[in-house]
Amino acid sequence: MNLALSEEQEMLKKAARDFLEERCPKSFVKLMEQDDRGYSPELWEEMAALGWTGLVFPEAYGGSGMSFLDLAVLSEEMGRACVPAPFFPTVVLAGLPIMNAGTDKQKGEYLPDIVSGKTIFSLALLEPELGHDPDAITVEATRDGNAYVISGSKLFVPYARVADYLLCVARTSRQQEGVTVLIVDATSPGIACTVLKTMAHDQLYEVVFDQVRVPRENVLGQPDQGWPLVQSIVQGANIAKCCEMVGNLQWVMEDTIAYAKDRKQFDRPIGSFQVIQHYCADMYTCVEGARLCAYQAAWMLSEGLACAKETALAKSWINEVSPRVLNLAHQIHGAMGVSMEHELHFYTTRARPVEVGYDQSSSYLEAIAQDMGLV
Amino acid sequence: MDFSFTQEQKRLRQEVRDFLEDEVGRRLWKPSCDAWIQGHNPAFTKRVAQRGWIGLTWPREYGGHERSFLDRLIVTEEMLRYGAPAACHWFSDRQIGGSILSYGSEEQKREFLPKIVRGDIYVGLGMSEPESGSDLASLKMRATEEDEVYVVNGQKTWTSGASFINYVNLFARTDSDAPKHRGISEFIVPMDLPGISRIPMIDITGTEAWNDLFFDNVRVPKKYLIGQKNTGFYHVVEQLAYERGGMERLMGNYPLFDALVTFIKETKRNGRTLSQDTRIRHKLAQLQVEFEVGRLLMYKVAAVMDAGRPPTVEAAMSKSYATAFEQRLANTAMDILGPYGLLLGDSKFVPFEGLASHSYLASKGYSLQAGSREILKNIIATRGLGLPTS
Numbered sequence: 001m002n003l004a005l006s007e008e009q010e011m012l013k014k015a016a017r018d019f020l021e022e023r024c025p026k027s028f029v030k031l032m033e034q035d036d037r038g039y040s041p042e043l044w045e046e047m048a049a050l051g052w053t054g055l056v057f058p059e060a061y062g063g064s065g066m067s068f069l070d071l072a073v074l075s076e077e078m079g080r081a082c083v084p085a086p087f088f089p090t091v092v093l094a095g096l097p098i099m100n101a102g103t104d105k106q107k108g109e110y111l112p113d114i115v116s117g118k119t120i121f122s123l124a125l126l127e128p129e130l131g132h133d134p135d136a137i138t139v140e141a142t143r144d145g146n147a148y149v150i151s152g153s154k155l156f157v158p159y160a161r162v163a164d165y166l167l168c169v170a171r172t173s174r175q176q177e178g179v180t181v182l183i184v185d186a187t188s189p190g191i192a193c194t195v196l197k198t199m200a201h202d203q204l205y206e207v208v209f210d211q212v213r214v215p216r217e218n219v220l221g222q223p224d225q226g227w228p229l230v231q232s233i234v235q236g237a238n239i240a241k242c243c244e245m246v247g248n249l250q251w252v253m254e255d256t257i258a259y260a261k262d263r264k265q266f267d268r269p270i271g272s273f274q275v276i277q278h279y280c281a282d283m284y285t286c287v288e289g290a291r292l293c294a295y296q297a298a299w300m301l302s303e304g305l306a307c308a309k310e311t312a313l314a315k316s317w318i319n320e321v322s323p324r325v326l327n328l329a330h331q332i333h334g335a336m337g338v339s340m341e342h343e344l345h346f347y348t349t350r351a352r353p354v355e356v357g358y359d360q361s362s363s364y365l366e367a368i369a370q371d372m373g374l375v
Numbered sequence: 376m377d378f379s380f381t382q383e384q385k386r387l388r389q390e391v392r393d394f395l396e397d398e399v400g401r402r403l404w405k406p407s408c409d410a411w412i413q414g415h416n417p418a419f420t421k422r423v424a425q426r427g428w429i430g431l432t433w434p435r436e437y438g439g440h441e442r443s444f445l446d447r448l449i450v451t452e453e454m455l456r457y458g459a460p461a462a463c464h465w466f467s468d469r470q471i472g473g474s475i476l477s478y479g480s481e482e483q484k485r486e487f488l489p490k491i492v493r494g495d496i497y498v499g500l501g502m503s504e505p506e507s508g509s510d511l512a513s514l515k516m517r518a519t520e521e522d523e524v525y526v527v528n529g530q531k532t533w534t535s536g537a538s539f540i541n542y543v544n545l546f547a548r549t550d551s552d553a554p555k556h557r558g559i560s561e562f563i564v565p566m567d568l569p570g571i572s573r574i575p576m577i578d579i580t581g582t583e584a585w586n587d588l589f590f591d592n593v594r595v596p597k598k599y600l601i602g603q604k605n606t607g608f609y610h611v612v613e614q615l616a617y618e619r620g621g622m623e624r625l626m627g628n629y630p631l632f633d634a635l636v637t638f639i640k641e642t643k644r645n646g647r648t649l650s651q652d653t654r655i656r657h658k659l660a661q662l663q664v665e666f667e668v669g670r671l672l673m674y675k676v677a678a679v680m681d682a683g684r685p686p687t688v689e690a691a692m693s694k695s696y697a698t699a700f701e702q703r704l705a706n707t708a709m710d711i712l713g714p715y716g717l718l719l720g721d722s723k724f725v726p727f728e729g730l731a732s733h734s735y736l737a738s739k740g741y742s743l744q745a746g747s748r749e750i751l752k753n754i755i756a757t758r759g760l761g762l763p764t765s
């Protein structure tokens with residue numbers, strides 16, 4: 001057992017932090033919140049040039065062939081900086097499944113452009129009804145000769161407007177798990193994206209498919225048997241998101257502690273009041289637990305070990321402590337924390353894990369309960 | 376990063392489990408909550424010693440095995456999982472041996488460590504006094520230097536296991552003019568010296584595992600002073616980190632957790648098992664999540680110790696977290712058991728031999744001893760996060 005990052009990972013972390021502190025200050029995040037595309041192609045190119053978009057992909061496709069754990073480290077730093085970029089949808093929601101389930105042809109076609117930052121991907125999974133199981137997928141893709149035709153609405157699709165391709169999870173068979181993951185050219189006729197107004201203005205979309213034709217060869221993985229692939233996408237996404245949230249929470253904690261040392265009332269720093277100290281100790285404990293369980297899951301996935309339980313553990317814990325940490329942070333900041341002048345709001349609005357799947361803590365508790373044999 | 380155990384560690388865990396399974400199977404003792412501090416069983420301690428599981432981390436020349444703190448954590452984790460009666464050796468293995476190793480003379484190391492490792496002697500902790508709990512540095516027990524001895528006078532309280540210990544690891548004031556932190560010395564005192572007496576204390580569970588200890592002109596040979604005179608308080612600070620950061624803080628009442636899970640799987644109310652009731656199932660799952668997080672925090676403490684750093688902040692964090700978990704576990708058990716939770720171990724209808732009522736009561740003490748939750752949070756905030764004290 002070794003709970004420390006490797007030297008290379010420490011270097012990656014530091015390089016990412018330095019770069020993002022310089023190139024992604026909160027003024028830039030604010031600007032991107034107001035931007036229609038929600039990201040800056042210049043920064044995106046720089047991130048690609050640093051090798052981030054290619055980090056986990058094989059060298060054969062131009063990537064660096066690094067591990068999911070390395071990606072976890074980078075995700076944490078991105079969370080810390082609230083990076084407004086389509087990194088998560090492109091690399092985690094789409095790139096990883098293409099790498100894991102794609103044919104050689106698909107990998108050759110898509111991965112090099114993901115690595116170079118040329119194309120942006122997203123995932124169209126959730127539907128208005130939400131839900132966790134295959135029944136929740138009702139958008140249909142019907143066969144028509146050598147093509148599928150997709151019709152229906154998907155919700156909470158990140159960066160859909162700027163995406164070149166969408167992975168769309170659609171129902172292709174009546175069997176319960178009869179879903180298929182399709183790689184859809186986002187410029188196809190019949191696709192309409194409408195931005196959803198979110199707390200963080202972070203580019204979530206409604207995507208309506210109206211008779212969108214997708215060639216059969218664009219099936220990712222097995223046709224009609226795509227559910228396990230969906231589960232693996234959600235699992236990787238959940239773990240990466242947990243790491244991103246650890247980055248969110250770490251910033252919140254550090255910022256709050258700095259504030260507690262600095263802010264004076266009754267002629268002394270508020271951080272010298274024991275109640276404030278204990279709030280800070282509680283935050284630290286929550287974040288330390290979050291870090292350990294997020295990285296445990298990331299390490300296991302990275303090693304190719306089954307980690308459904310560890311993922312559920314990380315999700316349950318982080319879903320629970322994230323609001324707790326933010327509430328404490330706000331309490332300690334006083335009114336300043338709810339002002340737009342202060343940076344805390346960037347985190348209060350982002351440290352919510354909803355965009356990956358229908359994210360309800362009880363479903364993760366259920367997974368843990370089943371692991372305990374409680375049925 | 377690597378969250379796995381080595382083959383050797385897996386083997387060690389399995390060996391400990393096999394040993395404990397066998398012990399339980401032969402009904403040599405009954406698994407119980409808090410047996411690490413309340414279960415004195417010299418024969419068990421002897422058998423553990425024969426396996427080489429006491430003083431695991433200590434140098435070979437004193438009988439140890441030079442294994443890592445992680446290895447030790449594996450052994451203690453299994454002992455706790457089985458609720459094994461390890462109280463005779465727990466304190467010496469955990470912290471007193473370490474203090475002798477860090478500060479003791481060569482002669483003391485040769486005298487005490489091999490005896491601890493063999494399970495021949497048991498050492499208790501004499502820190503707290505009636506007027507000195509959290510503010511340990513204010514302690515009043517006096518040790519006055521004379522030619523060959525220190526003459527000790529005063530009272531200790533809450534001394535665990537004083538009915539069976541052979542030695543007590545004692546902290547006493549050796550300079551009353553110095554500032555309070557700088558006038559305390561550490562001793563290891565044979566319990567059979569004339570002038571030591573004890574009155575058992577009965578705790579809220581009815582257990583008689585604690586004691587008031589009285590020292591009346593006890594002449595303690597100077598060879599029992601550990602380290603330098605007047606530096607004892609600084610030893611305590613390090614020792615306490617070892618005292619706090621162990622798995623017993625999380626798993627003291629693990630047998631209750633185990634029993635509760637089995638109970639809800641097997642017990643039917645309104646025609647279905649309790650585990651089929653989503654509210655109950657999720658309560659247990661929530662506890663499992665909290666347990667697993669606590670376990671990671673504990674492993675972090677061992678990792679820090681193996682890296683050669685005193686785990687002051689990590690231990691404070693894991694203990695304050697874990698003792699709260701134990702209390703939630705006990706509360707949940709009481710909630711699920713309803714009126715059955717009220718029954719004591721020897722009542723007619725009591726579920727799992729009263730583990731629930733025992734733990735419900737006993738768990739209140741564990742967020743106080745070895746650093747109260749509040750003191751630990753002070754440590755996390757000031758030492759860990761650098762928050763100002765004024």
Ligand SMILES: Cc1cc2nc3c(=O)[nH]c(=O)nc-3n(C[C@H](O)[C@H](O)[C@H](O)COP(=O)(O)OP(=O)(O)OC[C@H]3O[C@@H](n4cnc5c(N)ncnc54)[C@H](O)[C@@H]3O)c2cc1C
Pocket residue numbers: 274499500501502503504507508509510532533534535536585740741743744745746747748749750753
């Ligand atoms: C089961 C059990 C076994 C024990 N075994 C031993 C043993 O073997 N040997 C031994 O020496 N002692 C032992 N103790 C005693 C233990 O060390 C003390 O209980 C502990 O040091 C706390 O002291 P206290 O109980 O006097 O509480 P106090 O110090 O009086 O504290 C009372 C309350 O005030 C709070 N408080 C105190 N100071 C502060 C502060 N600065 N900031 C915020 N809050 C504060 C505490 O957190 C607590 O909530 C044992 C105790 C128990 C319950």
